[in-house]
Amino acid sequence: MEARPYYFTGGACISAIISADRLEKRFGTLVAVDRIGFEVRKGEVFGFLGPNGAGKTTTMKMIQCISPRTGGSLAVFGMDVDAHPREIKRQLGVVPQENNLDPDFTVYRNLLVYSRYFGIPRAEADARIEELLEFVQLQEKRDVMIDKLSGGMKRRLILARALVNMPEMLVLDEPTIGLDPQARHIIWEKLKSLQALGKTIVLTTHYLDEAARLCDRLVIMDNAKILVEGNPQDLILEHVGADIVEAEYAPDVVACLQDMDMPFETFGDMVQVFTDSPHEVARTLLETCDPKRVLARPATLEDVFLKLTGRTLRE
Amino acid sequence: MGLRLFFITGYAWKVWRRNLDAFLKTYRVNFLPPFIEPLLYLLALGFGLGTYIEAVDGIPYVRFIAPALISISVMFSAFYECTYSSFVRMYYQKTFDAIIATPISIEEVIAGEILWGATRSLIYASLMLPVLIAFGVVDLPASLLVIPFAFLAGLLFASIAMCFTAITPSIDALNYPSYLFITPMFLFSGTFFPLTILPLPIQYLALGFLPLTHVVGVNRSITLTQFSPMIYVHLGWIAVVTAIFFAIAIRLMRRRLIV
Structure with a gap:
């Protein structure tokens, strides 16, 4: 790079x-x-x-x-x-991949103990924890032990924990x-509002x-x-490119695409044409190649990702 | 270096405080064993077996084993805290990972764990002492010194324990130091019979390599109010070995966790 x-x-x-x-x-x-x-x-x-x-x-x-x-x-x-x-x-506020909340403590105490690691005075920490519990919608769970929380609640609590020191990043x-x-949508919403705060x-x-x-x-x-x-x-x-036209893989479809000189890629049982004019490509494909099924859709980041990193399974 | 050590200690106490909070939350299960354990030993060994033993070096048998009971409890509490309990926090709960994402460093986490292990020794000694006083098997007021000494002895066992925790591949492997190091110490450190009845080479082995020997030596001087120059040897040995293992524990843990 x-x-x-x-x-x-x-x-x-x-x-x-x-x-x-x-x-x-x-x-x-x-x-x-x-x-x-x-x-x-x-x-x-x-x-x-x-x-x-x-x-x-x-x-x-x-x-x-x-x-x-x-x-x-x-x-x-x-x-x-x-x-x-x-x-x-x-x-810095850190949300690790693995949940490492402290199972010995309640929701509230987790945030309090964590705030102590940053040297935040007790009164200030109490006020901040109230705000954070509201921000991640866990006020009712304040006295609940960690193992009683759902996966989503744990992630939200970890997010709140990461914010206890009011991090820049x-x-x-x-x-x-x-x-x-x-x-997931709740987490996205929270991250968006944090970005809005700078x-x-x-x-x-x-x-x-x-x-x-x-x-x-x-x-x-x-x-x-x-x-x-x-x-x-x-x-x-x-x-x-902006769009992708997908057709079910068949030898005659492939041959037809080659005849038309249309660049395409084969992924498993799919043939994909990357294009900026999906309707025309789809129509041409339907009229001349007689595929079983054709799908025109906007290209996504996933297409970029798979194109660049390949489809081989990583362990 | 001195200044740096001071900062390490400042942050380490926050880790210590985390463990104290967790301990106090479950105080019922934590406070009962130190009361029960010496009672059982006193009854079984002191008053049961002890009736067949007239005296050890002119000391009634219960008075002979009383300081050993405290020493053993000090050893167990610090050692098990900084092996199994620390391992659970490190490996299963990922508590150390969570803490080092804050301004606290891994060195401070380990120092805090060791300080906490020693504190547990101090707590247990403080809880046992009244029982022994009630039975009239320790001297007053000298025996109150057992409490601050429990912290020093606790640092020793906690530091050694943390070295095992740093190198153990799994929680089960901690059974090795537990059975091969702690159990022999429990028996052969002048605890239930005087070292002097063992062959000389074994006496030297015990003095050289079994930390509990020195801890029992100090505690016995305290509870019997019989101080000899030997106490300086015991205290010196403890201080030096504690410092060495404390440093090794931190180094090994850093090597394990910071990759």
Whole structure:
């Protein structure tokens, strides 16, 4: 990935909330993050997408100052992550991939104990926790133990916990993992309102509709590297085109497409034509190739993702 | 370095406080065992078996084992807190991960855990002492010194325990130090019979490698009000070994958790 040297003065970045340059993380011989460069600007929602093992979570952990880099530079709030972890973490709100709420305590006490780690005085913490419980709609659950909460409630509580120190930036690793559609929508709504308050948000997700909906900019990672970076809509137009026409796979359909010199790709039992004029392509296909079924639809981030990272299963 | 250590301690107490809160929430199950346990030992060993034993070095048998009972409790409480309980917090509950996402560092988390383990020793010793006083088997007022000493001895066992926790592959593997280290110590540290009746090489082994030997030595001096220069050897040994294992525990834990 190209670096952006003009943002760097003597290794320290001034204008970006996060700036990474040739950032690298090795575990022995395994390269988990391979000299990536990116920057996150104030107030934006920035996404990291990629298959399992692409290096997203490792990058998140380096940003959170809990996993030391093995090469390159990484600055958060203009401070080096190795030199100033405490100062950085004080302004950071973290939603980890795994629920790590404290099962020994109630909802309220979880937030209170956490606020103590930040050194927030008791009176201030009490007031803030009231607000946060209202924000994530958990007021009625305040005295409930953690194991009595649903998955969605736990995620909301973790979000509230991440906000207890009034962070400048939120780092969320798969914030809606395992949630039902209703619970996901609540989280999205909350993240949107946090962005409206000027918070910078960095997140990873496997849900591409979520990324398209939330992110101002995103990167797609694979094999420890960043493949592309940009606004979701721009990426779709650039890599796939506005629309897709899909037909059920059949040898005569393929032959017909080849005869017409129409570029297409085959995915399993589907033939896909990337196009900017879906109606014409669909009509031509129906009239000349006689396919079983034709579907014209807008292209999505998922199409970009699969095109760039392939369809091989990752473990 | 001194200043840095001070900051570590400041943040470590927040971790300590988390554990205290959790402990107090379940105080009923936490406060009962230290009352029951010495009673059982006193009755079975002191007044049961003890009736067949006239005296050990001129000391009635119950008075001989009373300081050992406190020492054992101090050992158990710190050791089990910083092995099984710390492992549950670290591995299953991911409590350490949650804490290091805040301004607190992993070194401070481990220091806080060890301080808490020692505090548990202090709590248990404080709860046991009144029982032993009630039976009239420890001297007053000297025996009150058992309480602050329990914290120091607790630091020793907590630090050693944390080293095992840092290297154990699973919670089951913690049974090894429990059976191969704690149980022999329980028996061969001058607890229920004086070290001096063992062969000399074993006496040296106990003094060199079994921390409980030194803890029993100090507590016995305190509860019998019999101080000899040997107490300096015991205290010195404890201080040095505690410092070493405290440093090793933090280093090993950092290596395990910060990757």
